[in-house]
Amino acid sequence: xxxxxxxxxxxxxxxxxxxxxxxxxxxxxxxxxxxxxxxxxxxxxxxxxxxxxxxxxxxxxxxxxxxxxxxxxxxxxxxxxxxxxxxxxxxxxxxxxxxxxxxxxxxxxxxxxxxxxxxxxxxxxxxxxxxxxxxxxxxxxxxxxxxxxxxxxxxxxxxxxxxxxxxxxxxxxxxxxxxxxxxxxxxxxxxxxxxxxxxxxxxxxxxxxxxxxxxxxxxxxxxxxxxxxxxxxxxxxxxxxxxxxxxxxxxxxxxxxxxxxxxxxxxxxxxxxxxxxxxxxxxxxxxxxxxxxxxxxxxxxxxxxxxxxxxxxxxxxxxxxxxxxxxxxxxxxxxxxxxxxxxxxxxxxxxxxxxxxxxxxxxxx
Numbered sequence: 001x002x003x004x005x006x007x008x009x010x011x012x013x014x015x016x017x018x019x020x021x022x023x024x025x026x027x028x029x030x031x032x033x034x035x036x037x038x039x040x041x042x043x044x045x046x047x048x049x050x051x052x053x054x055x056x057x058x059x060x061x062x063x064x065x066x067x068x069x070x071x072x073x074x075x076x077x078x079x080x081x082x083x084x085x086x087x088x089x090x091x092x093x094x095x096x097x098x099x100x101x102x103x104x105x106x107x108x109x110x111x112x113x114x115x116x117x118x119x120x121x122x123x124x125x126x127x128x129x130x131x132x133x134x135x136x137x138x139x140x141x142x143x144x145x146x147x148x149x150x151x152x153x154x155x156x157x158x159x160x161x162x163x164x165x166x167x168x169x170x171x172x173x174x175x176x177x178x179x180x181x182x183x184x185x186x187x188x189x190x191x192x193x194x195x196x197x198x199x200x201x202x203x204x205x206x207x208x209x210x211x212x213x214x215x216x217x218x219x220x221x222x223x224x225x226x227x228x229x230x231x232x233x234x235x236x237x238x239x240x241x242x243x244x245x246x247x248x249x250x251x252x253x254x255x256x257x258x259x260x261x262x263x264x265x266x267x268x269x270x271x272x273x274x275x276x277x278x279x280x281x282x283x284x285x286x287x288x289x290x291x292x293x294x295x296x297x298x299x300x301x302x303x304x305x306x307x308x309x310x311x312x313x314x315x316x317x318x319x320x321x322x323x324x325x326x327x328x329x330x331x332x333x334x335x336x337x338x339x340x341x342x343x344x345x346x347x348x349x350x351x352x353x354x355x356x357x358x359x360x361x362x363x364x365x
Contacts, residue, residue, distance in 0.1 A: 021080050024054035028084040032091045041095060045088050055081050122358035125342075126229055126350065129334050130211050133231055136255045137209040140248075142233070145208040147194035149215070150177070153184045155193040159317045160272040175215050187215035192272060195234040195329060199318035204325050205237040211334075222346045229334040236310065236320060236327035242275070245307055245328035249279060257284040257341070264301065273308025273329055280304070284341075295340065302340055305332035 028048035035041035047053060058077050065073055134144055156162075157169055167173065168189065177185035194210040211231040218224040235244065242265070249263045261284050265277035280301040286293040288300020296302050307330035312322035335350055342361075344350060349357050 018076065020054065021058055021077060024048070024058070025080045025083055028053075028055070029087050032084075032087040035091060035095070038092070038095050038099065041088065041092055048084060049081075049088065055084065121355055122361065124353075124358050125338055125361040126334055128361060129338055130229065130231065133252075133256065133334075134209060134211060136252055137233065140207075140251065142207040142209050145194050145198050145210045146212060147188075147191070147197050147210070149188055149213060150185055151188040151193045153186055155196050156186050156188050156190075159196045159314065160192050161311050161313045161317075162271050166271065173217060175217060188212075189216055190214050190331065191230055191232045192329075192331070195232060196314070196318050198234065199236065199315070199320055204320060204327075206234060206327070207237075208234050210234065220347065220351065222348070223339075225335065225347050225351055227351075230331055231334065232329060232331040234310070234327065234329045236315070236325050238325060240309075240326040240328055242277075242309060242328065245309070245330065248328075249307070249330065253281050257281065260287075265307065268306060268308075270306055270308055272311050272314050273306075274311045276306065276308035278303055278305075279307050279330060279332070295343070304337060304340070305330060307331070 028044075031044035031048055032041065035044050048055070050056065055077065059081065062070055062073050062077060138144065153169075157166065162168055174189055175187040177183045177187075191210040191212045191214060194212065195208070198206060198208050198210075209231055210233070211229070213227060213229055215227055218226050220226060233248070235248070246263065246265060253261045253263055262282050264280045264282075266280060268276045268278045270276040281304045282288065283293060283296035283300050283302055285295045286300070288296070291298040307328065310327040310329050315322040315325065315327070335347065338344060338350065339347075
């Protein structure tokens with residue numbers, strides 16, 4: 001068996017050839033100094049310091065050398081790799097300093113510059129009117145009551161004294177949930193079911209306002225829409241009379257349309273109230289002094305809703321003794337109030353969502 005090769009010459013290994021090592025160092029230094037960005041420097045470092053670089057291959061060859069040759073080769077390759085590492089580190093520091101300086105310049109914020117003004121949106125006038133009406137009645141000590149838009153047929157009709165043969169129950173007025181003859185569900189046609197729910201859930205005295213969205217099978221045109229908004233008021237207490245209804249309405253219209261505005265009641269008929277009355281509001285434009293007024297057409301009065309004393313049958317269906325308690329109710333359409341108050345001529349303007357329509361009203365009406 002032969003002994004170790006003590007005369008092994010490391011120069012014979014191509015990767016360890018001094019000239020090859022010097023060439024690898026020179027190429028690495030040029031690549032480092034030539035890198036113009038941190039990304040370019042990262043690519044150059046991978047090529048000249050990575051596992052497949054010339055210096056990395058030379059370093060792996062050292063392990064195959066005899067002990068007498070390892071020290072000199074290791075020192076030579078180690079110094080070469082150190083020079084390359086230092087060159088890349090120095091260039092990285094330079095590029096990072098340039099980047100930071102560029103960022104400070106490009107991303108500087110001039111606090112004295114007036115920022116560009118963006119066009120702001122606008123809240124829809126339906127929301128503004130609803131909230132203003134709610135604020136008025138809350139200020140009077142009333143509560144806000146809400147209920148589901150998908151309602152039982154019994155609460156929407158039967159409990160309100162609207163019998164099975166009443167025209168309002170027909171398909172041409174009401175959205176029935178299929179199958180119409182078995183589901184017992186409708187999209188509510190008014191917010192009166194909220195009043196019934198309130199009377200079923202609590203004992204008098206009751207003072208509530210019921211705003212919300214309602215549904216009728218109307219075609220969308222200049223004056224009608226299948227989805228609209230209304231608010232209804234309900235009071236149930238001892239000794240309530242039509243005088244309380246009239247006084248409450250006068251306070252409401254004065255706060256909504258201006259001091260001095262009053263209402264009048266005209267006899268009418270509604271199944272859920274008895275006696276019943278249409279609500280007319282004094283014209284807030286001319287107060288009846290201008291025969292050519294376009295708002296009231298010279299009459300001095302504007303029809304705004306319906307009202308009356310709660311029918312005894314409705315009180316009984318809601319579990320309230322009609323011999324001990326009485327009450328009144330009223331209802332007004334928000335879209336109609338908006339059209340009358342601000343001269344909106346076409347329902348399409350209200351429902352189509354054009355922000356140019358809403359911006360006319362600002363944030364308050």
